[in-house]
Amino acid sequence: xxxxxxxxxxxxxxxxxxxxxxxxxxxxxxxxxxxxxxxxxxxxxxxxxxxxxxxxxxxxxxxxxxxxxxxxxxxxxxxxxxxxxxxxxxxxxxxxxxxxxxxxxxxxxxxxxxxxxxxxxxxxxxxxxxxxxxxxxxxxxxxxxxxxxxxxxxxxxxxxxxxxxxxxxxxxxxxxxxxxxxxxxxxxxxxxxxxxxxxxxxxxxxxxxxxxxxxxxxxxxxxxxxxxxxxxxxxxxxxxxxxxxxxxxxxxxxxxxxxxxxxxxxxxxxxxxxxxxxxxxxxxxxxxxxxxxxxxxxxxxxxxxxxxxxxxxxxxxxxxxxxxxxxxxxxxxxxxxxxxxxxxxxxxxxxxxxxxxxxxxxxxxxxxxxxxxxxxxxxxxxxxxxxxxxxxxxxxxxxxxxxxxxxxxxxxxxxxxxxxxxxxxxxxxxxxxxxxxxxxxxxxxxxxxxxxxxxxxxxxxxxxxxx
Amino acid sequence: xxxxxxxxxxxxxxxxxxxxxxxxxxxxxxxxxxxxxxxxxxxxxxxxxxxxxxxxxxxxxxxxxxxxxxxxxxxxxxxxxxxxxxxxxxxxxxxxxxxxxxxxxxxxxxxxxxxxxxxxxxxxxxxxxxxxxxxxxxxxxxxxxxxxxxxxxxxxxxxxxxxxxxxxxxxxx
Numbered sequence: 001x002x003x004x005x006x007x008x009x010x011x012x013x014x015x016x017x018x019x020x021x022x023x024x025x026x027x028x029x030x031x032x033x034x035x036x037x038x039x040x041x042x043x044x045x046x047x048x049x050x051x052x053x054x055x056x057x058x059x060x061x062x063x064x065x066x067x068x069x070x071x072x073x074x075x076x077x078x079x080x081x082x083x084x085x086x087x088x089x090x091x092x093x094x095x096x097x098x099x100x101x102x103x104x105x106x107x108x109x110x111x112x113x114x115x116x117x118x119x120x121x122x123x124x125x126x127x128x129x130x131x132x133x134x135x136x137x138x139x140x141x142x143x144x145x146x147x148x149x150x151x152x153x154x155x156x157x158x159x160x161x162x163x164x165x166x167x168x169x170x171x172x173x174x175x176x177x178x179x180x181x182x183x184x185x186x187x188x189x190x191x192x193x194x195x196x197x198x199x200x201x202x203x204x205x206x207x208x209x210x211x212x213x214x215x216x217x218x219x220x221x222x223x224x225x226x227x228x229x230x231x232x233x234x235x236x237x238x239x240x241x242x243x244x245x246x247x248x249x250x251x252x253x254x255x256x257x258x259x260x261x262x263x264x265x266x267x268x269x270x271x272x273x274x275x276x277x278x279x280x281x282x283x284x285x286x287x288x289x290x291x292x293x294x295x296x297x298x299x300x301x302x303x304x305x306x307x308x309x310x311x312x313x314x315x316x317x318x319x320x321x322x323x324x325x326x327x328x329x330x331x332x333x334x335x336x337x338x339x340x341x342x343x344x345x346x347x348x349x350x351x352x353x354x355x356x357x358x359x360x361x362x363x364x365x366x367x368x369x370x371x372x373x374x375x376x377x378x379x380x381x382x383x384x385x386x387x388x389x390x391x392x393x394x395x396x397x398x399x400x401x402x403x404x405x406x407x408x409x410x411x412x413x414x415x416x417x418x419x420x421x422x423x424x425x426x427x428x429x430x431x432x433x434x435x436x437x438x439x440x441x442x443x444x445x446x447x448x449x450x451x452x453x454x455x456x457x458x459x460x461x462x463x464x465x466x467x
Numbered sequence: 468x469x470x471x472x473x474x475x476x477x478x479x480x481x482x483x484x485x486x487x488x489x490x491x492x493x494x495x496x497x498x499x500x501x502x503x504x505x506x507x508x509x510x511x512x513x514x515x516x517x518x519x520x521x522x523x524x525x526x527x528x529x530x531x532x533x534x535x536x537x538x539x540x541x542x543x544x545x546x547x548x549x550x551x552x553x554x555x556x557x558x559x560x561x562x563x564x565x566x567x568x569x570x571x572x573x574x575x576x577x578x579x580x581x582x583x584x585x586x587x588x589x590x591x592x593x594x595x596x597x598x599x600x601x602x603x604x605x606x607x608x609x610x611x612x613x614x615x616x617x618x619x620x621x622x623x624x625x626x627x628x629x630x631x632x633x634x635x636x637x638x639x640x
Binding site for chain 1: 479490502504506507509516518519520521523524527546551553563566568569570571574577578581583584588590591594597598600602604605606612628
């Protein structure tokens with residue numbers, strides 16, 4: 001119960017008191033039940049498959065990058081999704097959206113995927129063809145592309161982890177003071193002398209702002225560098241300044257989609273219904289609708305230039321990524337066209353057709369279904385881009401001279417995909433055993449700043465904005 | 468000062484903690500004499516305390532300058548050491564160097580910011596123990612820490628008790 005001018009009212013969707021909040025988020029949610037143990041065990045074991053797949057790939061040769069095309073698809077899909085999720089949280093935090101508070105932790109925890117992304121990035125660097133003879137950002141610099149690309153990846157990963165650590169500090173102190181067992185020991189080491197003094201909170205607030213801004217800038221630049229070095233410059237004649245922006249925005253779209261699906265799973269399987277309420281799903285569904293419109297906007301801006309210009313090398317790029325080889329009379333037997341249909345259908349048309357209805361947008365199941373659709377569409381999109389770009393074996397020249405055959409995915413690609421996703425899930429669940437899926441300090445602050453007041457014949461929520 | 472001692476009043480809610488701050492001021496303590504410990508952030512000055520401006524931006528700025536300088540020297544040195552003219556562009560081609568300089572500027576700014584968080588927040592606190600502490604703070608309680616001379620501790624304790632402090636925690640001597 002929360003006292004408001006003598007009227008005792010219950011805040012819907014939130015635990016009644018600070019003590020209840022502490023009990024639920026600090027004690028109950030940190031218990032590792034049998035279901036969690038199973039999930040940890042299965043994901044841990046499946047993680048090994050990723051490394052097995054990697055070894056199998058190297059065993060079958062690394063001199064021909066075209067045989068690694070589906071490895072690139074898998075890598076850039078997982079990278080885009082997992083590194084895009086913290087963006088959704090950081091952006092909303094900067095916009096001071098109060099409703100996102102219970103969801104911040106589950107979004108920011110995905111920064112833990114950074115080291116996995118970094119490990120699986122190394123084969124991409126080793127296998128990608130050298131920049132000699134290709135157009136590149138680097139003016140034939142001897143250290144390119146490996147040096148700037150690895151620095152960019154390290155920057156993004158470490159910034160994500162630093163942001164996560166700072167965000168976790170107050171909750172680590174809570175676990176240090178009231179947790180038990182191994183979680184408490186880890187929290188004691190990590191929280192150090194965090195006492196919650198005014199100056200510590202002041203620094204905490206500034207640090208989240210500064211590191212959040214760094215993450216956003218690093219995220220945009222990483223997409224620029226990776227999308228250019230490992231997609232655009234592999235295809236002679238593909239010169240598209242909009243593509244890196246498209247790559248970054250679709251990453252945020254897929255990240256937001258995965259966050260909604262994660263919220264739904266935590267609600268259904270983890271008992272977090274109080275925290276992932278209609279308000280949160282509704283908020284993210286609006287963001288998802290906007291991002292789906294952006295998908296089309298960026299794709300269209302790039303496409304229209306190529307389509308209007310119709311120079312031979314531009315027609316080749318349209319054929320490679322959209323229409324497929326014009327020599328094939330049936331468009332539906334062209335794999336490129338089917339990939340494109342899957343990408344635009346699942347990333348734009350279906351989300352738009354579903355999310356345009358407020359009744360679906362303002363629900364819990366609606367945005368979740370759209371989230372799953374977008375995750376499928378995102379995979380088609382990365383397949384459209386990377387399976388095709390990495391199938392090109394032509395080096396140099398003003399334009400693509402022929403549309404290459406696409407190497408089919410192998411069992412090692414499947415292993416890498418299962419392994420990468422499992423290892424990220426394993427780390428995500430493991431870290432959640434120390435700090436939980438919901439931020440205690442942010443939810444506690446939300447409880448403190450939110451009141452339900454009588455208004456007319458009903459009640460309204462009043463949110464205090466401290467600044 | 469060296470002979471100052473800490474004493475903390477533990478309050479169960481915001482209203483009584485705010486009353487505690489008022490009582491301290493009535494008893495002659497200034498906003499510099501006490502600090503507030505909370506388990507979640509409150510608006511700055513919510514308890515009338517003085518909050519010093521943090522210097523985190525100095526760390527971020529210093530890091531960014533250092534990163535920029537290193538990146539500039541590094542790219543310039545490697546390109547002049549292996550001069551290759553590409554597409555008629557100058558050896559030191561700024562547009563290509565900008566990306567490296569951007570990366571290194573951001574990387575060093577980020578590292579310095581993290582160092583700044585650890586240093587400015589005193590994580591860990593150099594020279595041993597920090598202020599008095601009570602684990603109820605992370606349960607949502609509010610602590611008002613008064614740092615004063617030994618002869619004024621009684622007065623502070625009376626003020627905090629009068630405001631409804633649930634407990635008084637003293638610095639172990």
